[in-house]
Amino acid sequence: MNHPCARPATTRMGIAVSAAVLAFAVAPAQVAHSAGPALEASQVAVPATTAASRVSRSLAEYTVPSVELVREDGKVVRFSDELADTRPVVLNFIYTTCNGICPMLSQTFSFLQSKLGAQRDSVHLVSVSIDPEQDTPQRLTEYAKQFHAGPEWHHYTGTLAASVLVQRSFGVYRGDKMSHTPVTLLRPAPGMPWVRFDGYATADELIQELGDRIANP
């Protein structure tokens, strides 16, 4: 169920029911390890990686659109050309003023990058802005710097229409940037289906997925 704040009824009526509250049914939190009623929380093991129930993995055939985007270095490029890569591609969607989800996603890329070490350049990291009018190439450069992006990790912006087209092409478009959800997409090699992680895929999970496609130095 995906639902940003519902619009309340107009003020024409003296009293209105806030429909948003109805929609926000209290749902039990998904818990990786339940601490139960005991208060000795310190004795509950904190999982080293996210439990599988927090991230759902699926496969999908997406077509990379041949749409014009602008890279953080200002270069105007065709997205399909940028991804015409023999390297595995890992893709996410961000915007630079995002507070919660995007820093997590970008940190995962940053972590992945550092775990790859000398093999960093064998994986192509791609981040596309879903707030392109705000995210100018300069802002993307600053954002990328925050996460220590290396040359194998590019950020993209462009017209609103172009950004929406890319989002739709990968089934992540939710109509408004505020409604976005954490998604990471991974194409092991050209022509292969994309692996889709809904939720916060960890760097370790991505490395596991990449498997032996990470070139040896």
Added chain:
Amino acid sequence: MRILLALLPLAAAPLSVVADSSASSPGEGIYRRGLLPSGRPLRGERASATAVEGPLAACVNCHRRSGLGASEGRILIPPITARYLFGVRARNAGEPGMPGMETPGLERPRFTEATLARAIREGVGSDGRRFDELMPHYALDDSSMAVLIAYLRQLSSDRVPGVSDERIEFATIITPDSDPIQRKGMLEVLDTFFANKNVFFREKSPPLQSSHNIHYRIVRKWKLHVWQLAGSPESWEQQLHQRLRAEPVFAVISGLGGKTWAPVHRFCEAESLPCLFPNVDLPVVAEDDFYPVYFSKGVLLEAQLLAGRLAQKARAAGLHHVVQVYRSGDIGAAAAHELRAGLAAQGIEIVDRPLAAAAKSQTLSEAVNNVQASDALILWMRPKDLQALPPSPPPGALVFASGLMGGLERAPLPTNWRASTDVTYPFDLPDDRRLRMDFPLRWFKIRQIEMVDERVQTDTFVACGILAEVLAPMLDNFVRDHLLERLETMLSARTRNGYYPRLGLGPGQRFASKGGYLVHFADVQGPKVVADGEWIVP
């Protein structure tokens, strides 16, 4: 399925702490900047990702400046003010136990200081449930923890001025150098909108009620205070502070500026007063300021549009010289400065020809005539000066005019200038916005509002609509910071935006429309314009 983030329980910290209410306090340092009182950065660990430190670890990122949380996608970030942590009745809120907002699950056990500290350190809620992975674990020592909890105790708990059970008070600010016709048009829209808002209000409204988690929204009367400034800009801030003391308001809506808005911007920021969408063509650009919000960067945006186009021309067609003409003391001066900055290091020589405020048209003619072929001439001019231009432009020159200053498609350029002048146009084109404009235009017609300045009156109407829509779901949580946080979230979903193809904000964004066109006139006369290229976002 919604993922609930449980609230932070309080660990076995020392005794209850005194509320920390001073601005820029150590508690605020932790909360907003991720800086511990020791000077070391705050550090948060996450099971599934790297640790975060400093500003990236700060609570404000997710729980927001107001502490009232947020929603992003399917994630609900809960409020963490004292009211929600400890059940303490805040002075700005309704009945205790009344969440007053759309956040569910607030019947969970209240925290104690002990369980709250544990939650912050270990990520376990007061009900024993583990938090979502988004929430880091913070290994705070006891004294830092006490400082943070003291901060949370006072966060967003003050009585909010300008709000009572019956009314919300707003102000609109008008500078003395603003256009009197625009003033009249704007005030008519504001007065009518406010009157219309109050028309179904017959008596004191009942207190906010709740039955089975269905919240009945209170309807409060809106009251508008018109703060007409006088005298020189140096005196405006003081006038405004005095006004605010005499007439406390919740927020400032719309308003009208002339040559400068800076004192008003400073006042709003200093008083932590939301200042929403004034009618100004020269806003203040201050990236870290929180309270003033603008439709666009106005003539500064126009300068950026021009900088991009001129840079292109420099690369492609060998443009070397740019001449800018503007009246000293008017907003064109700031625009010229912005264009100069935007063209730095492009290898273009820029000559500014400021005209004294009282300079006659002959001086104007001299300023615009002395321009070589294939140079660019930029006119930062009001309609009066456009009308006083010599009959023909300098031959061969590329001419650009400010649409905002000159009157957009009604800019009174002399006939021979129209063919060779490009006008900056930071709005949707008239034909493209016709459908969207139907809504405000019908409203004006039905309410018999005289159309004296379509742009200002439409912008004012849009601002009022935005205000109504952002306040509605806030129920009883009249917290000024929260108003802005909600605005950031809801604005991009709106479609009835008058002249603007899109409005949108985000955390830290304060200019809602970000681009524009360059257009030229289609015909020798008449308002039809044609875009030269696509919508440009500089």
